[in-house]
Amino acid sequence: MARGVFFNVPLHGHVNATLPVVRELVNRGEEISYYLTDAFRPQVERAGARFHRYDSTLEKPGGIGMLPARMPAESRHVLPQVLEAVRAERPDYVLYDPMCLWGRMIAQLLGIPAIIFRPTMAMSGGPSSPYAAFLRSRMTQFAGAFEQAGKDLAALMQEYGLPPIDMRQMMSHAEALNLVCVPRAFQPGGDTFDERFVFVGPSIQPRGDAGDFPFAHLEGGPALYISLGTVFNNWPEFYRMCFAAFGGTPWRVVLATGHAVNAEQLGPIPDNFLVRPSVPQLEVLERTSVFVTHGGANSLMESFHYGVPVVVIPQMAEQPLNAMRVSELGVGxxxxxxxxxxxxxxxxxxxxxxxxxxxxxVRTMQQEVRASGGYRRAVDALLEFRARR
Incomplete structure (x- = not known):
């Protein structure tokens, strides 16, 4: 039995896809420790991993912002909390989210083989790639934040005696194995990525969170699901637009508002709407005709898994890139x-x-998603990688 450690940032869009992988690793006899914040402890322990907590600046008010620019400061905060605990564990391998710079640093400092687990598209560093153009625009838009982050990054790497890197290198770094949670067909330039990149698609596994959700609401007409994800969803004006657009129509609408918006403040809710802070997304998508989404990679891949076309309204981060890819492929x-x-x-x-x-x-994409292998293919690739090492 080998021992692995998983490092992640405290965001549902980054954590959810990892949990079926962790569960499968544990089922195959691996011992997994997962480093996250207390909010995710129940999910991690249900997946069968040993939970280790850390305190994150990202969970403080205004902490997320432009996430890559937050990583040097976040890493300076987290590293002293976890480094010695990982050293004492003596793991055989490290898995980390690409936004988890401190995970990469720990692997370097301790000389542990490392694997990147990408919840969204792989990032090519080529100057003509869509990612490169997008990154240039974001670094221009948030010039002050990225300038400070670059200085913080240089100081941090020097402090820990690691080779210097810049912000672009931080964001496009690849390890010897990179597990990517989209099918190769969704990845721009998918055929250009070498054997280090394994496009496993989404990790679809029931989450057991359906509870007493009234699925009968979706019966009697075409079902429309609307959700802007778990982070940037404080947009009451948009929810009122949805009422105006679809209220009184044949659509049976499920609207997930997140916890920043009180449904009572939105005004009268049309009879054909069900409004809740959160819903069991997989089970709702299974019954959905169209999905209006922020375009997070997890949500898109789950939608395609069930053959549901999308209308994307990107809110943050890489979501505009995902939206562009949706348009190019004609899946929404x-x-x-x-x-x-x-x-x-x-x-x-x-x-x-x-x-x-x-x-x-979208049916063609559904076939690509399901053929990619999901969490089982991810674990196969990881264990093959470990055996080679």
Whole structure:
């Protein structure tokens, strides 16, 4: 039995995809320790891993911001909390999220073989890649934050005696094994990535969180699911636009608002709407005709797993890149957050629902997603990697 450690940032979009992988590793006899914040302890322990806590600056008010620019400061905060505990564990391998710079640093400091677990598309460092263009635009838009982050990064690497890297290198770094949670067909330039990259697609496994959700609400008409994810969802004006666009129509609507918005503040809720802070997403998608989403990679892949076309309204981070890819592949439509209107929202959902081309292309993507192997393929690749090492 080998021992592995998993490092992650305290964000559901980064953690959820890892839990089936952890459970499968444990089922195959691996001993896994998972370093996260207290909010995720129940999920980690249900997956069968040994939980280790750390305190994160990302959970403090305003802590997330432009996430890559937060990583040097976050790493300076987290490293002293966990480094000696990992050293004492003497793990055989390290898995870490690409936004978890301190995980990469620990692997270097302790000389442990490392694996990146990417919840979204792989990042190519080529100057003509879509990622490179997107990164340049973000570093221009948030120039002050990235300038300070670069200084913090240089000081941090010097302090720990590690080779210097810049912010671009931090974000596009690849390890000897990189597990990518999208199918190769969704990855821009997928055929250009070498054998270090294994495109395993999403890790789909029941989460056991359906509870008493009233699935009967989705019966009697086409089902529309609307969710902006778990982070940047404090947008009451958009939820009212949804009421105006789909209230009183044949759509049976499930609207997940997140916990930052009180449904009572949104005004009268149409009879064909079910509004909740959170919903069992996998089970809802299984019954859904169209998904209006922020375009997070997990949500997109789960939607495609069930053959559901999407309308994407990106909110943050890499979501504009995901939205661009959705449009290119014809598996849905992309709207701009700043320009979305009631009429545009209604027309986009109706178009995606009624034009056969969207359904046909999303069925093709569904086949790609399901053929990628998910958490089982990820664990196969990891154990093969460990055996070679």
């Amino acid at each position: 439509l992309a709207l701009e957050k700043e320009a979305v209107t009631v009429e545009q929202l209604r027309q986009s959902v109706d178009r995606v629902a009624s034009e056969p081309a969207f359904r046909e292309k």
